[in-house]
Amino acid sequence: MRSNKAFTTRLHVGIDGGGSKTACLVGDEEGNVLACEEGESSNVKSRPREQVEETLLSLIRGTVARAGGAIEDIGSVTLGLAGGHRPADKQRMTDFLKPYLPPSASIQVHNDAETALAAGTWGQAGIVLIAGTGSIAHGYLPERDCGVRVGGWGYLLGDEGSGYDIGRQALMAVTRHADGIDEAAMFSEAVLRHLSIRDPQQLVDRFYESGNARKSIAQLARLVIDMAAQGDETAARIVQQAAQDLSRLAVTARRKMEEAAGGDLKEIPLVLAGGLFGSEFFTEQFMGTIRSRMSGSAVHTLRHPPVIGAYVLGLIQSDVQLAESTIHSILRTWGDTERKIES
Amino acid sequence: MRSNKAFTTRLHVGIDGGGSKTACLVGDEEGNVLACEEGESSNVKSRPREQVEETLLSLIRGTVARAGGAIEDIGSVTLGLAGGHRPADKQRMTDFLKPYLPPSASIQVHNDAETALAAGTWGQAGIVLIAGTGSIAHGYLPERDCGVRVGGWGYLLGDEGSGYDIGRQALMAVTRHADGIDEAAMFSEAVLRHLSIRDPQQLVDRFYESGNARKSIAQLARLVIDMAAQGDETAARIVQQAAQDLSRLAVTARRKMEEAAGGDLKEIPLVLAGGLFGSEFFTEQFMGTIRSRMSGSAVHTLRHPPVIGAYVLGLIQSDVQLAESTIHSILRTWGDTERKIES
CATH class of the missing domain: 3.30.420.40 (ATPase, nucleotide binding domain)
Incomplete structure (x- = not known):
C-alpha cells in the first residue's frame, strides 16, 4: 500500500457492478492505476438497494484509501451498473453518492455495457x-x-x-x-x-x-x-x-x-466481451456468422476488464486527454495491479 | 344440503389439485355427484407441503359433510396432483391421508393429467x-x-x-x-x-x-x-x-x-383440455396441424372438469361397473351441482 500523500493530480474512481461482484478501480490523471478492490454484487434486482449503496460507498472508501488517497482527492466517480441507463436509476445513485464526495467531483452513471465498450475502444466509437x-x-x-x-x-x-x-x-x-x-x-x-x-x-x-x-x-x-x-x-x-x-x-x-x-x-470496431467469448471455438463460430454481415469492422475480444472502461470514461468526462501514453500507462499499471491482487 | 343419513353405498372422493385452486367432489357408487367444494392450491412447488396437506384434509372433511355423509362412509379417495406421478410424492400423500380414513378405503394418487384424461375417456384408453x-x-x-x-x-x-x-x-x-x-x-x-x-x-x-x-x-x-x-x-x-x-x-x-x-x-381418442382450447380459433388452428398427423383419432374438447376423472378412477378402482347409466348419472348430477355452486 502507498503511504498517504497529497496527490498532485485528482483521483478517478471507476466501478463495474456485476451480478456476482463489483470491481472498483482508482487511478490518477496520467493513467496510473493505483488500486483495485472487489466487493459484493451491485445488482439492485437481486439485492436490496440500500445494501448495494452501502457496498458501493464502502468500496469507494476502501479503494481510495488503498491507493493512498483521501475522499477529498476524488475528481470523478464513474459507475457501470446493470440498469444504469435508466434515468431514475441514474438519478437515485447520483443523489446517494453526492453528499459523500467533494463538491467538485463529477458523478456519472452508465449501463454496464457502456463501460465495457469504453474498455474496448478507449471511449471512441x-x-x-x-x-x-x-x-x-x-x-x-x-x-x-x-x-x-x-x-x-x-x-x-x-x-x-x-x-x-x-x-x-x-x-x-x-x-x-x-x-x-x-x-x-x-x-x-x-x-x-x-x-x-x-x-x-x-x-x-x-x-x-x-x-x-x-x-x-x-x-x-x-x-x-x-x-x-x-x-x-x-x-x-x-x-x-x-x-x-x-x-x-x-x-x-x-x-x-x-x-x-x-x-x-x-x-x-466490434468488441466481444463476456464469458462465451472466453471460448476460442465459440468465438470462431461467431466470426463465421458475423463476417459476411458486418464486413469492414475490426473485431476483437476484450482483454481487460470493464472497470477500466469506467475509469476511462471518468478521465474523458474530466477533460483528460487520452493520449497513447495514457493508454499504455493504464495497461501497464493495470497489469501490475492484477499481479498484486493475484499474489 | 342433504340431511345426514346412513349411505347404502360407499362414498367416493375425487380431488383435482391445481396451481390456483383445488376441487373436491363426493359421489356415490351409482354415479350420483353429491357435493363439490373448492379450496386453495395444492401445488407443493408453490405452497408448503404441510399447508397443502391441511387444505386437502379439510376439503375432504368439508365436502363429505356437505354430501351428508361421514368419514366412515368413504370407500375411496383419488387425487390428481401436479407431480403426483412421482413415487415419493404418491407415497407421502398416501401416508398422510391413511390415518384419517377408514381402514378399508383405497387411496390413489395420480398426476393431474391422468385424472383429466379419465374425465375425457371415462377411464378408457x-x-x-x-x-x-x-x-x-x-x-x-x-x-x-x-x-x-x-x-x-x-x-x-x-x-x-x-x-x-x-x-x-x-x-x-x-x-x-x-x-x-x-x-x-x-x-x-x-x-x-x-x-x-x-x-x-x-x-x-x-x-x-x-x-x-x-x-x-x-x-x-x-x-x-x-x-x-x-x-x-x-x-x-x-x-x-x-x-x-x-x-x-x-x-x-x-x-x-x-x-x-x-x-x-x-x-x-384425443381429448383436448386446458385454457387454450377454450378458444375456438385456437382449437381450429390445432386441428389443422393434427389432422394429417393423427388421422383416425376422434378428437374432442373436455367439457367437464378433471375432478370428475378423479371420481371416475375411484369408482373403477373400487370395481364399480361404469355403465352408460352411471356416466349419464354423473353428467346429470354434476350439472345440478354446478348450478348449485353458481347460484
Missing part, C-alpha cells in the same frame, strides 16, 4: 457485444453522443444467444429426448452426467427448487460449447443458433447507429 | 393434451395399465405450445421490435396497450419484479390468440408454432403407446 449469462449489444458514437442498445432484456424477455439461452436449449433437448420427441442420446447423456443426474425427471427438482436456476442453467453453456467443438450435432446446432442470434444483435446495433449518423459506419 | 399455463400430453392403455407422458417439464425445461410459451414469444416479439430487429409494430403496440405500458423498457420492471411472472406471461396468450384470429401476422406465427408444438406432444404420445402396445392405435 464502437460496438460491444456482450455474451455472458445474458446478452446485449451496445454501440456509441462520441461525436453525436449517441448510444444504441439492442437486447439486454433479461432471461424472460430476451437474452438470445446468451449462456442462459444456450443452457436452456440444452435442457430442452434433454427433456425432448427423454420424451422420445428428438434424437439426442449422446448429448442428453453428457448433460445428465455433467449434472450428476440419472433420471431426467430429477431435472425438475434440480432446477425448480434451486435458488439461482438462471445461473446454473447458464453454466451449462461451457459444456455445450465443448461438445459442439467435439462434433456433437445437437450441441453444434444450439451453438450455431446462439452465434446467429448474437450476430443479429451486433448487426442491428450498427444499422441503428448508421441511421442515427445518417451514413456508413462500416469501419466501426 | 386415450390421450389427453393439456394446454394451459403449461403443456403436457398423457396417454393411457388400461388393458396394459400403461401410461405415457410427453412434456409437462415446466416453464424452464419445456412447456412448448403452452400459454406461458405463447406469452413469452409475444413479449420477445415486442422487445425485438423495440430493438429494431423485427417488424411487428401493430402487434407490439397492442401488447403494450393491453399491459398499459407506454415504453417497452417498463416491461423489465413489470415482469422481473412481479411475484408471479409466469402466470402474468401466460395470461397474454388470450390476447395473442385474439390477434391471430383478426389476422395479425406476428400473432398468427406464434399461434401456429404453438399448435405445431402441441401436435408433436400428442403424436409422440400415440407413437410411444403404439410401441408399448406393439401395434396400431389409430382409433385412440
Whole structure:
C-alpha cells in the first residue's frame, strides 16, 4: 500500500457492478492505476438497494484509501451498473453518492455495457457485444453522443444467444429426448452426467427448487460449447443458433447507429466481451456468422476488464486527454495491479 | 344440503389439485355427484407441503359433510396432483391421508393429467393434451395399465405450445421490435396497450419484479390468440408454432403407446383440455396441424372438469361397473351441482 500523500493530480474512481461482484478501480490523471478492490454484487434486482449503496460507498472508501488517497482527492466517480441507463436509476445513485464526495467531483452513471465498450475502444466509437449469462449489444458514437442498445432484456424477455439461452436449449433437448420427441442420446447423456443426474425427471427438482436456476442453467453453456467443438450435432446446432442470434444483435446495433449518423459506419470496431467469448471455438463460430454481415469492422475480444472502461470514461468526462501514453500507462499499471491482487 | 343419513353405498372422493385452486367432489357408487367444494392450491412447488396437506384434509372433511355423509362412509379417495406421478410424492400423500380414513378405503394418487384424461375417456384408453399455463400430453392403455407422458417439464425445461410459451414469444416479439430487429409494430403496440405500458423498457420492471411472472406471461396468450384470429401476422406465427408444438406432444404420445402396445392405435381418442382450447380459433388452428398427423383419432374438447376423472378412477378402482347409466348419472348430477355452486 502507498503511504498517504497529497496527490498532485485528482483521483478517478471507476466501478463495474456485476451480478456476482463489483470491481472498483482508482487511478490518477496520467493513467496510473493505483488500486483495485472487489466487493459484493451491485445488482439492485437481486439485492436490496440500500445494501448495494452501502457496498458501493464502502468500496469507494476502501479503494481510495488503498491507493493512498483521501475522499477529498476524488475528481470523478464513474459507475457501470446493470440498469444504469435508466434515468431514475441514474438519478437515485447520483443523489446517494453526492453528499459523500467533494463538491467538485463529477458523478456519472452508465449501463454496464457502456463501460465495457469504453474498455474496448478507449471511449471512441464502437460496438460491444456482450455474451455472458445474458446478452446485449451496445454501440456509441462520441461525436453525436449517441448510444444504441439492442437486447439486454433479461432471461424472460430476451437474452438470445446468451449462456442462459444456450443452457436452456440444452435442457430442452434433454427433456425432448427423454420424451422420445428428438434424437439426442449422446448429448442428453453428457448433460445428465455433467449434472450428476440419472433420471431426467430429477431435472425438475434440480432446477425448480434451486435458488439461482438462471445461473446454473447458464453454466451449462461451457459444456455445450465443448461438445459442439467435439462434433456433437445437437450441441453444434444450439451453438450455431446462439452465434446467429448474437450476430443479429451486433448487426442491428450498427444499422441503428448508421441511421442515427445518417451514413456508413462500416469501419466501426466490434468488441466481444463476456464469458462465451472466453471460448476460442465459440468465438470462431461467431466470426463465421458475423463476417459476411458486418464486413469492414475490426473485431476483437476484450482483454481487460470493464472497470477500466469506467475509469476511462471518468478521465474523458474530466477533460483528460487520452493520449497513447495514457493508454499504455493504464495497461501497464493495470497489469501490475492484477499481479498484486493475484499474489 | 342433504340431511345426514346412513349411505347404502360407499362414498367416493375425487380431488383435482391445481396451481390456483383445488376441487373436491363426493359421489356415490351409482354415479350420483353429491357435493363439490373448492379450496386453495395444492401445488407443493408453490405452497408448503404441510399447508397443502391441511387444505386437502379439510376439503375432504368439508365436502363429505356437505354430501351428508361421514368419514366412515368413504370407500375411496383419488387425487390428481401436479407431480403426483412421482413415487415419493404418491407415497407421502398416501401416508398422510391413511390415518384419517377408514381402514378399508383405497387411496390413489395420480398426476393431474391422468385424472383429466379419465374425465375425457371415462377411464378408457386415450390421450389427453393439456394446454394451459403449461403443456403436457398423457396417454393411457388400461388393458396394459400403461401410461405415457410427453412434456409437462415446466416453464424452464419445456412447456412448448403452452400459454406461458405463447406469452413469452409475444413479449420477445415486442422487445425485438423495440430493438429494431423485427417488424411487428401493430402487434407490439397492442401488447403494450393491453399491459398499459407506454415504453417497452417498463416491461423489465413489470415482469422481473412481479411475484408471479409466469402466470402474468401466460395470461397474454388470450390476447395473442385474439390477434391471430383478426389476422395479425406476428400473432398468427406464434399461434401456429404453438399448435405445431402441441401436435408433436400428442403424436409422440400415440407413437410411444403404439410401441408399448406393439401395434396400431389409430382409433385412440384425443381429448383436448386446458385454457387454450377454450378458444375456438385456437382449437381450429390445432386441428389443422393434427389432422394429417393423427388421422383416425376422434378428437374432442373436455367439457367437464378433471375432478370428475378423479371420481371416475375411484369408482373403477373400487370395481364399480361404469355403465352408460352411471356416466349419464354423473353428467346429470354434476350439472345440478354446478348450478348449485353458481347460484
